[in-house]
Structure formats: structure tokens, C-alpha cells
Amino acid sequence: MSIEFKKIRSQVRLINPFKNHTLDEIPFEIRFDPLTGETGRVFDLPFKAEKPNVADIVERSKKIFCPFCPETLDKSTPEFPRDFIPEGRIRVGDAVLIPNIAPFEKYAGVAILSPEHFIPMEALDPEKMHDAFSASVLFLKKVSHFDPLVHFFSINWNYMPPAGSSIVHAHLQPNAGEVPTNEQRLQLEGCRKYKMETNRDFWSDYIEAEKQEGERYLAEIGPSFWSLNFVPFSFLPDVRCIFPKRRSLLDFEEDDILSFLNGLTKVLQFFVDENIYSFNVAIFSSKEEETHRVNARVCPRLLPRPIGNSDIAYPQMMYKEPFTVRPPEASCPRMKEFFSR
Numbered sequence: 001m002s003i004e005f006k007k008i009r010s011q012v013r014l015i016n017p018f019k020n021h022t023l024d025e026i027p028f029e030i031r032f033d034p035l036t037g038e039t040g041r042v043f044d045l046p047f048k049a050e051k052p053n054v055a056d057i058v059e060r061s062k063k064i065f066c067p068f069c070p071e072t073l074d075k076s077t078p079e080f081p082r083d084f085i086p087e088g089r090i091r092v093g094d095a096v097l098i099p100n101i102a103p104f105e106k107y108a109g110v111a112i113l114s115p116e117h118f119i120p121m122e123a124l125d126p127e128k129m130h131d132a133f134s135a136s137v138l139f140l141k142k143v144s145h146f147d148p149l150v151h152f153f154s155i156n157w158n159y160m161p162p163a164g165s166s167i168v169h170a171h172l173q174p175n176a177g178e179v180p181t182n183e184q185r186l187q188l189e190g191c192r193k194y195k196m197e198t199n200r201d202f203w204s205d206y207i208e209a210e211k212q213e214g215e216r217y218l219a220e221i222g223p224s225f226w227s228l229n230f231v232p233f234s235f236l237p238d239v240r241c242i243f244p245k246r247r248s249l250l251d252f253e254e255d256d257i258l259s260f261l262n263g264l265t266k267v268l269q270f271f272v273d274e275n276i277y278s279f280n281v282a283i284f285s286s287k288e289e290e291t292h293r294v295n296a297r298v299c300p301r302l303l304p305r306p307i308g309n310s311d312i313a314y315p316q317m318m319y320k321e322p323f324t325v326r327p328p329e330a331s332c333p334r335m336k337e338f339f340s341r
């Protein structure tokens with residue numbers, strides 16, 4: 001096994017006014033992602049998120065036109081061309097999937113979870129989320145059938161404005177296209193390189209390595225594996241889910257969706273416990289790539305300080321270098337409690 005959790009330890013020296021103006025050292029780590037080689041900075045600073053005023057955001061959203069509420073949805077949202085989706089929209093249970101009028105990809109959907117304008121994070125359970133995820137997988141399968149040139153598939157979610165969502169009404173964004181995003185490309189290059197150098201499968205080695213280390217390992221739920229990321233993307237540690245037997249979202253079955261939603265619910269319960277009320281999800285997938293596996297990230301999002309500043313600043317924006325104020329290993333024991341409930 002050749003998985004490497006490489007890090008460089010460093011520290012900043014300064015005279016600290018909070019420690020009686022004495023010489024102090026602030027340690028940090030530069031970590032290297034075992035799959036992509038991308039770096040990120042990991043600090044261990046005392047930070048506790050304050051509970052945001054969610055009710056105020058919801059109230060403000062009710063004063064703005066919502067295209068996803070049932071009384072407006074049919075007349076204010078687009079439909080798919082009939083040669084692609086004969087019904088115009090995809091309906092699964094409570095969910096409706098429509099074209100994204102602000103598309104990010106050649107094929108871009110919006111899967112509205114339910115008629116409810118606002119679903120609090122506490123209420124996001126597998127049942128509430130199921131229909132929209134199921135509709136998204138169905139949409140991607142229809143795209144693949146309709147357009148054989150499309151090779152990259154994903155299901156994405158901005159939940160609430162701190163995560164970038166302009167519409168409070170909960171909705172997923174399944175995408176499919178011919179050209180990989182940077183993250184999709186880096187993942188593919190990473191596992192191809194690993195296979196070439198070791199003649200082994202990155203994902204099974206990675207899962208074994210995380211289980212052996214144990215410091216970030218959370219759980220296995222059915223066909224899914226859960227751990228915290230060695231190099232977080234977000235201000236607070238984020239979570240990885242891997243489907244070691246699934247090469248593509250196009251092969252996803254009911255059991256895969258339910259396992260993912262079970263784990264996601266545990267993560268969200270932990271976030272609520274941490275006063276986090278916003279998050280991003282991405283499920284990454286390609287079409288027929290021997291070395292790649294379906295995997296997902298769940299990133300907590302927040303406005304870190306009372307002034308309401310963004311948790312994305314120059315390091316992520318200008319240098320593509322994430323930083324986190326808490327090591328993932330420090331979040332793991334508490335998050336694990338939620339997974340064992």
C-alpha cells in the first residue's frame with residue numbers, strides 16, 4: 001500500500017498580546033492530498049461558530065419571489081426540450097427536476113426537494129432528501145442515454161446563502177458535460193497515476209489506510225465509506241464519502257442512494273450541533289473510467305465572524321489553497337458519535 005498522508009509542520013513566531021506580550025508560536029501544517037497532491041493549510045485555532053439567525057434569512061426570502069414554490073413553479077420555470085425529456089420535467093415523489101436557467105454545464109438540472117419553501121437542517125433526513133436525489137440520478141441516466149459524448153456527471157447542492165445559494169427553497173444541481181472541472185480532472189489524473197505507479201487501486205488502498213490510521217475514519221454504511229478529509233476544502237473540516245464498488249453515478253441503485261443519505265444525515269446532525277446551518281455537497285463521477293470511483297464531499301459553510309464575512313477569502317479565491325482552522329482529527333471523535341447513533 002502506497003497511500004501517503006504527507007504534511008510539513010511549520011510555525012509562526014510572534015509576541016502575543018493575549019499571552020501577556022510574551023513570545024508565542026502558532027503551529028500549522030501544510031498537507032498534501034493523497035489523491036491529487038493538492039495542498040491545504042491546517043491550523044488548530046480556538047473557533048466556535050455562533051448560531052446564525054436562520055429565521056431572519058427565511059423571513060427575507062419569503063419577501064422575494066420564489067420560482068420553486070408550488071403556486072409559481074409551473075409557469076415560472078423552464079422545461080426540457082421534448083426530444084430529450086418528453087414530459088418536460090422529471091417528477092419523483094415530492095421532487096420536481098427542471099432545467100437550470102443559470103446552467104453550469106451542457107446538461108444542468110435543478111431538483112427541487114419538495115413543495116416546502118424552507119426545510120430546516122434538523123428536518124433533512126433520508127426521507128426528505130430521497131426523491132430529489134433519486135430524480136437527479138434518473139436525470140443523469142437520461143442524459144447519458146440521450147448524448148453518448150457526455151462523460152462527466154455530478155450531483156451538487158448549495159444549502160442556504162452562506163453556501164452560495166440565492167434561493168432558500170432546497171434544490172440539488174445535477175450536472176453532466178464533456179469536459180471535466182478542475183477537481184474532476186485532478187481526481188482522474190490522481191487515480192490513473194496511482195494505478196500506473198503501483199498497479200493497485202487507489203480507492204481500496206485509501207479506505208484501508210484511513211481505517212488503519214483511524215484518526216479520521218467515521219463509518220461504513222452499506223456500500224459507502226465515510227471519513228474526514230486529510231486536506232479539508234472548507235474553513236471547518238469536511239467529510240468524504242466513497243463508493244468503492246461504483247465506477248459511475250450511472251450505476252447507482254436505490255441502496256447506494258439510501259446509504260449516502262443515511263451518512264449525509266449524520267453529518268448534518270453534527271453540523272447543527274456545531275451551529276453550522278449551511279453546506280455544500282458534491283458527488284463526483286465519470287462515465288466509464290476504470291480507475292475512478294464515485295465519491296462525494298460534504299463541506300460545512302458559514303459566515304465565521306459576527307460582521308458576516310465570507311469563509312472564502314484570498315487563499316481559496318486567488319491561490320486555490322484551502323485552509324481550515326481545526327484539524328479534521330479534532331472533529332472526528334464527536335462526529336463519530338453521530339454516526340454510531
Ligand SMILES: [Zn+2]
Nearest residue numbers: 066069117169
Ligand atoms: Zn419557495
